[in-house]
Amino acid sequence: MIDSREHIVILGGGVGGCAAAYWLTATPELRAKYRVTLYQTGWRLGGKGASSRGESDQHRSEEHGPHVWFGFYENAFKTLRGAMEEHAQLGHTVGPFQTLKDLFMEAREGVFYHHNEPAGKWEPWKMALPRYAGEPGDGTPSPDIRENLWRMADHLALNLSKVGAFGPVVSWFLKMMEKILSRSVKWQEAMTCPTGIQPGDPSGWASYLSRRLIDLAGSERHWYGEPLIGRGFKLLLDYIGWRLRRMKKSAMTSEAKREVCLADLYRTCLRGALVDLLLRDETFQQLDRHEFLAWLKSHGAGFTTVKESPFLRGYYDTPFAFSNGMAHDPNNANFAAGAALRGFFRIFFGYKGAYVHRMNLGMGECVFVPLYRVLKARGVRFEFFHRVEALEPNAAGNRVARIRINRQVRLADGKDEYNPIKEVAVPHAEAPPVFWPVWPEHPMVDQLDPATLPPADDPGLESHWSTHRSSTVELYDRMDPSANGHERFDHVVLAIPPAAHPHLAKGLLEKDTRFRVMVGTSETIRTIACQFWFSDKDDLGWDTHDYFCELAMAGSGPDPFNIIIEASNILRTEATPGASHLLYLCGPISNDANEPPAGSDPGYPAREKARAKATALSWIQEKASLWPGVCLPGTNTLDPMSLYHPDEGATVEQRLDWQYFRMNIDPGERYVLSTNTAAPNRLWPWESGFNNLVFSGDWCRNSIDIGCVESAVTSAMLAAHHLTGYPTRDMIDGLQYE
Structure with missing residues (x-):
């Protein structure tokens, strides 16, 4: 049976891509008029917000870096609030969590580290902000x-x-x-x-x-x-x-x-x-x-x-x-x-409510599990293991004529689609196991054709340095007369960050000057992240004056880990019963002038991860005085035995190795900066220069123009509005700030 609906292709499954899919399918009328297909590299959604559970029995939550949602994230909370309500109507939960309020905890305190250079100490300065009326995304007017x-x-x-x-x-x-x-x-x-x-x-x-x-x-x-x-x-x-x-x-x-x-x-x-x-x-x-x-x-x-x-x-x-x-x-x-x-x-x-809302789960589970399930129920088609390689313009230079995609692996015989969600049972001492829906650390190979799996030395199907492919998929503009026999599209939503555009959109950049200038002036930066679990400790000892009532959420920390967040609330979703504290650390790190081209050095990502580990371990040894409770008695030196390991008899080396480290180096992982040379050249989602192409992501103009979830969701709503008229502009918060 031929589907006569207009076909919208979304390239990229981060916040911008998934939020665009949500709003493009928000009503029965939209679903009757449009069909939506989302193409995603690798086996999971999330982009920079992706998280997964490690394959060990501890099921620890592993993130690209720490994430919080600010209280002004009106569009993001509106989207997730609607998704969670629909998620519940479908009979789903996220572990024992059923509502949006379950997924987040409010925070009123912020920490700013002051380096008292004469004393050589890092002192936590507190800013406490009030709780104002309302809840973000509750439908009441924003300030x-x-x-x-x-x-x-x-x-x-x-x-x-x-x-x-x-x-x-x-x-x-x-x-x-x-x-x-x-x-x-x-x-x-x-x-x-x-x-x-x-x-x-x-x-x-x-x-x-x-x-x-x-x-x-x-x-x-x-x-x-x-x-x-x-x-x-x-x-x-x-x-x-x-x-x-x-x-x-x-x-x-x-x-x-x-x-x-x-x-x-x-x-x-x-x-x-x-x-x-x-x-x-x-x-x-x-x-x-x-x-x-x-x-x-x-x-x-x-x-x-x-x-x-x-x-x-x-x-x-x-x-x-x-x-x-x-x-x-x-x-x-x-x-x-x-x-x-x-x-x-x-x-x-x-903001409304508290100025910050912290997640009680990894962002992949908190945000992308309910979004995926709701979108699937609405009929959105997800094509995992599809890496976009090129968008090609038509001869007139005003439309995207063809999209070329690398199908990385094929599904096993008899499977029509890949199911990316895995249920894991997390045991707790005083309660029966809780089953959590998670994104696994690696693809579930039992759903894939073993003959098309990558070789052992491949850096991973999400990596920019992987060249593995099983075949090529080509999509054609419906208005292209040569499209007979090929999958067609009417509209394209580009939700892949600009660091990848010189490669995958080279032909488009040659045709449109404004698009080329936006990408050419855009700056992205690598980030380094790590997570440290600490064994049973009553107190990390960092708050010597008992100023703080909440888990720490700090900025301006010692380089390179300027952002320090205590995420111990997530421990209850892991099988790490001997751990009492969990720290997330993140910061920018300088670019590598000798970075090899894509596909030329499959060992490069592993070496960069090893560098992240060495950097993080050196840092925490030097800066352990931030948390006197984990230092050797009478010193400012880290007691490595305070680090958690599931085996109580683990050696120092085993405890150090068990922690989590990553270097975010891929084009889709790099953070897009808001510099005074780049921000003026940002384009609105509808200003691509091509009649059938819109942008969606925190990297295009969106009335916030800072890399964050709210920027990505706002741009997605604007893209959906341009294509379908829904949501209406009065439903999109924050446009008055332009």
Whole structure:
């Protein structure tokens, strides 16, 4: 029977590809009009968010790196919330987890490591953020930029009171504003918080300041003109900046420096938004031509390098914002100012519920298992073991005419499709085993034709350095008259990151200048990641002042592992009963100038993994003082016997070897940077230059333009809207930030 529906081909099974499939099949009407096929290299979905379970009896969760979902991820949570509801209707669970709330835990605390160079210590600085109303993805309106300004001004005012940056000029200014606005300013003492910054009572003067900024951002109530008020507040913020800059950094205690760093960052971002976005009427996108540190300096920041401020360093570490492959070099810090400012507003002030939501499972299980099952039930066809090799244009250069794909292996006789999910039983001492649906570490060969499996020296079917193939698959544009007898497509969703485009989209880049410029200016960076399990320990000992109430989620740590997350909540899903703590570490690492071409050196990935292991073990030996509880008594040296191993009698070497290490070097694994040379050239999903091609991924323009789950989902929704009209633009959150 011939299927007369329009055929949409999705290339790539990461967040962008799977979210596109979700929205393209979201209604019965869409499913009646379109059929969707997703092509994926190897045996699992996820892209940079893929995770798997090791094949040992411990079933440990192994990630590309640590992942969290910020509270402003409205589109991502909306997508996953809908998927989980449909998942439950189909009778599925994820282990014992049935709802979205089961999959995540809220977090209010962030840690920023300050390197106290004279003392040679790394001190954890805390930022505690409030819980605001709502839940991300719950259908209620998200905070807009005016509410973000309100919240930010509250934080700034209370922080300024703590650092003593007030003076008679501030009081005089407020009295003048009272007269101009005919409104009394109620002075409020700032709340005291010895370990972090907390918001104040909205009746205080901080709310007054932010209300006036909100008025400036869009109210027409003030007949005397917004520019007058705006310039008045600009003068006030300039005065506060002058007071902050006069404070001698060298004479500050660690606590004082923490407050001044944060006050300076708040004040400068608020002043920059006031001047550039409100008074000069520029857009975030226009600000992308500036580098964020230079932009902060132009607005009078006192801390203008990532070395000076752990808050700045932590913010740069989160999107690995170091250009030219020179990881951790402060001279190469590069973050497009528009994307950085937009992200700053949304991460810290534009969220619902908690500012961070941490997963209770690996991302593969938490996100991609329910998405896969729901999409399968909707009729999406998944073609695993299909590596895209080339997209070729038509003669006119305005359509994708043909897609060439390497079918890596064939299915076993009698099998029509590959089932990628495996159920594993995780035993627990006080309960019967729980069955978890997981992505296995390796393909399940019992479903594959043994004659087409790769040789023993192949680096793995997901690897850029694998050349294994069983046959070639060709797909043709339906409008191509030579397509007879071949699988046809009407639309293509390109959800593969740009590091692969020079190879697989070479013909398209030659035809379209804007596409070529976007890819040519795009920068990607390698990342290094590891996971350490620790044996029964009451306390890692890192929080010497008992400041923190939650599992640590830290940035600005010692190079190269700047991101440090304690993920001990995941231990309950593993068969590692002797382990009490699990640490995820990640960071950028410099490019390899001698990286061999694809397919030329099958041993290269293994050597890079060995380098990751050596780097991680050396690092944790040197930086074990971050966690005194795992050090040898009376020293700052790691006690290697504190590392978990399923065999209690394991040697030191066996314990070290048992931990998990990886180097993310493949084009699909590399992180896409938001530099001031790349961000201005990003294209919207519909701007590919080809009538039947749209983009989907965190690497194209999407109103966030920072590599993250929300960017990928937003772009997927925009791509689906362009192709089908659904979701409607009013259903897509965050577009007002462009």
